[in-house]
Amino acid sequence: MSEEQQIADYCEKGRAHWPDEPVTPLKSASVQCQMEETFYEHYLRYFQNAEEKRRWNVDTDIPWAAAEGNASELVVSIIESFCAVESFLPDYTSKIMALIRKSKGRALFQANWGYEESKHSLALERWLIASGKRTEDEMEDFERSLLGAEWKLPFETPRQMICYTMIQELATGLNYTNLRKLVHENGEGDPCLDKALRWLSSDESAHYNFFRKGVKTYMALDPEGTIADIKYVFDNFAMPAHALIPEWEKRGAEIEASGIYGPKMYLAKIRKPVLEDLNISRTQLKEAGLPSHEIDEVADRAETKAEQAKQALYPRITSLPAIPVAASRVQKNHVVRLFFGSPISGNPAFYIKWNIKNSRKRQVNFIVPLIFKRN
Numbered sequence: 001m002s003e004e005q006q007i008a009d010y011c012e013k014g015r016a017h018w019p020d021e022p023v024t025p026l027k028s029a030s031v032q033c034q035m036e037e038t039f040y041e042h043y044l045r046y047f048q049n050a051e052e053k054r055r056w057n058v059d060t061d062i063p064w065a066a067a068e069g070n071a072s073e074l075v076v077s078i079i080e081s082f083c084a085v086e087s088f089l090p091d092y093t094s095k096i097m098a099l100i101r102k103s104k105g106r107a108l109f110q111a112n113w114g115y116e117e118s119k120h121s122l123a124l125e126r127w128l129i130a131s132g133k134r135t136e137d138e139m140e141d142f143e144r145s146l147l148g149a150e151w152k153l154p155f156e157t158p159r160q161m162i163c164y165t166m167i168q169e170l171a172t173g174l175n176y177t178n179l180r181k182l183v184h185e186n187g188e189g190d191p192c193l194d195k196a197l198r199w200l201s202s203d204e205s206a207h208y209n210f211f212r213k214g215v216k217t218y219m220a221l222d223p224e225g226t227i228a229d230i231k232y233v234f235d236n237f238a239m240p241a242h243a244l245i246p247e248w249e250k251r252g253a254e255i256e257a258s259g260i261y262g263p264k265m266y267l268a269k270i271r272k273p274v275l276e277d278l279n280i281s282r283t284q285l286k287e288a289g290l291p292s293h294e295i296d297e298v299a300d301r302a303e304t305k306a307e308q309a310k311q312a313l314y315p316r317i318t319s320l321p322a323i324p325v326a327a328s329r330v331q332k333n334h335v336v337r338l339f340f341g342s343p344i345s346g347n348p349a350f351y352i353k354w355n356i357k358n359s360r361k362r363q364v365n366f367i368v369p370l371i372f373k374r375n
């Protein structure tokens with residue numbers, strides 16, 4: 001894969017699909033100490049990865065000259081709404097930092113997080129102006145309208161807040177991803193907006209991944225308390241700053257009507273996937289007091305996935321059709337090469353390509369479909 005493809009793939013998917021590193025508890029340390037050790041490790045990996053692969057420059061990594069004015073007022077209003085949410089960053093950073101200051105890993109992450117988030121409102125605001133949809137004066141007026149409000153921590157403890165930020169980052173990433181799809185499908189996008197939204201989605205995905213690993217660390221070391229906090233946070237969850245932004249009722253309705261984000265999307269794409277991802281057992285979900293229909297849905301899916309993963313480890317029996325006649329005549333000095341990969345779709349392990357040199361040194365190819373059976 002070329003570097004450009006890798007970056008595109010990375011921007012598209014983020015790293016939320018990356019496998020988790022196992023948490024290895026220290027035998028001779030307190031639970032708190034183990035958590036701190038793990039958080040710091042997570043931060044170092046996060047930072048290294050961000051430095052090597054994910055840094056982007058607001059000025060040079062977005063093609064500002066390609067900003068066009070073909071977005072509808074609805075899309076522009078939604079982008080302005082997202083910009084407003086991002087603009088409460090001074091409150092997010094200062095208040096969360098004060099809460100988790102004593103954790104080195106989390107505090108360093110929070111500093112880095114603040115830097116990355118600061119680029120989001122800059123990029124959105126700059127697109128609004130570069131596309132000609134808003135003037136600098138209009139943006140200044142809009143920002144002034146937000147200054148009277150102050151965001152407060154929605155939860156009190158560091159563990160509840162990491163549960164909150166995990167959910168919120170996944171939801172924010174989904175908002176940007178769906179907005180990008182919407183403008184693309186409606187032909188309202190431009191290369192500048194597309195690139196900006198890809199960078200933002202990629203950052204949000206990385207933030208979600210750090211927080212989910214943090215929640216998993218808490219889960220590994222104190223499952224009961226963590227599950228109780230997850231339930232409490234879900235029961236009281238709201239996206240940040242919405243109540244502080246003028247006319248949010250109208251803005252939220254626009255976002256929901258356009259299919260970008262809303263209560264149904266939250267349940268299907270955030271709440272259930274998060275519960276599944278955390279590998280909480282059916283019994284633990286019951287003990288935490290989640291609604292029974294949700295427990296069944298989440299636990300059934302998690303159990304099915306676990307069963308499929310187990311099945312994938314079983315040895316496979318591969319049945320080959322009868323070897324073509326010419327292949328059965330292969331002599332000792334002939335070369336037989338096996339190629340895995342479909343010649344049609346590039347999908348691996350569906351065909352074997354027999355590449356045989358016959359006695360006259362001519363190359364003979366056979367493409368043989370494979371049938372996989374599981375025990």
Ligand SMILES: [Fe+2]
Binds near residue numbers: 117120204
């Ligand atoms: Fe952001």
Ligand SMILES: [Fe+2]
Binds near residue numbers: 117169172
């Ligand atoms: Fe974020």
